[in-house]
Amino acid sequence: MRTKRSEWPHPDPIALPLIRQVVSGPTMGTRYSAVFYAPATSDLPGLRHGLQAAVDAVDAQMSTWKPDSDLMRLNRAPTKAWFAVPSQLGRVLAAAIDIGRQSDGAFDIGVGDLVSAWGFGSAGSQGDQPRCAALRAEPRVPAHRCLELDGALDRVRKHAEITLDLSGIAKGFGVDELARVLVAHGIDHFLVSIDGELRASGGKPDGSPWRVAVEKPIVGHRAAQGVIELTNGAVATSGDYRHFVDSDGIRYGHTMDPCSQAPLADGPAAVTVLAETCMAADAWATALLVLGPAAGGATASRQGLEALFIERPHILPSHPTKDPISKEDRP
Template sequence: MSKMSIEKKGQGDLRRYTFNGETMGTRYNAQCYAERDLDPSPLAAELEMAVQGVDQEMSNWKANSDLTRLNNAPVDVWVPIPGNLATVLARAAEIGCETGNAFNVGVGDLVDQWGFGPQGTGQPDMSDLSSRRTRMPVGEMLEIDIARSRARKRAPLALDLCGIAKGFGVDELGRVMDRSGIRSWLVGIDGEMRAKGTKPLGASWTLAIERPEYDCRDAFAVIEITDVAIATSGDYRHWSEYQGMRISHTMDPRTGAPLSNGVASVTVLAATCMNADAYATALMVLGDERGVQFARRKGLDALFLVREGKGLRATGTGCFARESQVA
């Protein structure tokens, strides 16, 4: 059962309202500036409903979710799915195509076999090496009919939306704020965030980009944002150890194995958090050189932090270009 809290704090003519609760195995949070006579209870209920709706549709950890139902469906059978799920699957397929299959939501079985998924044991299952083959692009294995809100698998497929669903959930929180007529807000799930407007007196929203360390939390940089989303993909929060080596939870669909290319984290700014979330994962997989090249061609604002010995090398594109340095 999710727990939700609300806090109100005065700020001149406006009041700051904060909301938070549990979702998707982590927490969501939202804050906004609105009139002092705002009743926060209906807004809190809508925010809660939005994130829980995304979780119920897109979680592969819930046995009764819409995604699990699609995963369990036979091949070549049309499966009715919610419109939001159809939209996310279609966008995932598009980004997979753009990135040369660096982003692929069809790696659910790999995630399980390497110990990170709902069917995993926390340790790699080395009994079936033959199944760890490269993954075909999702667009070649899944047919999505957005107009009719349905999908059909063309081959056995285990979908995992961990690289895009949280971002979409953040966008849903933002849509709740917009529908409520609020013009100044910051919403997030875990480290994926989206902001609109400014604080009173025109101050931007200030966020820290985390330094990718395994055993401590520290800021690498501080960024001011408004009217944009930000997401970070990294190897330092979700990992396991096998035969003395750290194994990343991010799978490389081109090799069928956990990612191992020296990139510690990638942070991306984008118009939507769904896009920022997916592109951050894709750039992690593409790696330092190809990822930077893709980000520049695509016009993405991206910050790459790469492990070099005991330090980090930062390479940025777009607004992060000035961050390029050894840290």
């Protein structure tokens, strides 16, 4: 009796060797990077297109440097009127509002007018001190108290005049989008980043973790503060030693303190946060930087976050560099 072909025993699938691949491209005024292990048969051109398309979509929706971005059109929209937003922007706004509420306003996406007045926005690097003083004299309503979201219909409305800035959360979301694309292509081992915000999955194929070196917060000098080993999760750092402006001989970091309505002056030099998603790590790093080690440490504990507070060095060199985190496993 002849055996039917369908009844033949099926051998276990042969595992294809994984090859280290690196893809990078421009986004949000910087570059994204992805290092991953994939079979040689993977559709690398399609994957490269998908990664670039993912970060392009985030930039088109959430940039404050593109006048026609969805965020900037929302900023120009009248108060009390519903404004339709893409679902991705709606998700980021919802997360920002939630973290703003949980951090008691330390994370506030409604400081876009302050960012511009202090010279960190798209208008240029020259601060407008009279405008800064005028804004500090005005009462403010945090974003989590004046934004209303309708997630079912993907729409939002403002209940007060407010200028939104997502620079403290959008790059983290962009990193999560890079991870989403890789997972959709069946890739399990990767490390993706945008401007020092990172997310890892699966460790390396040999079982070792991804190693990420967190920089010391020293302007103009690169040295490792320590090394974080990641298998699955995200890490983000917020600090004042890479992005700042000088005005009348005084150096101001780019992180705004919603309470004082001015750049943060007395916080730690940097805060690094580990979380499940890079969007959460990005936003919480900013919130904890504003809160400082005592209140921030207590908040991190309540939120179940791992956080590293790095105190301010006594002497800082004068020439800045760009990358907030150096990576031993550099994409």
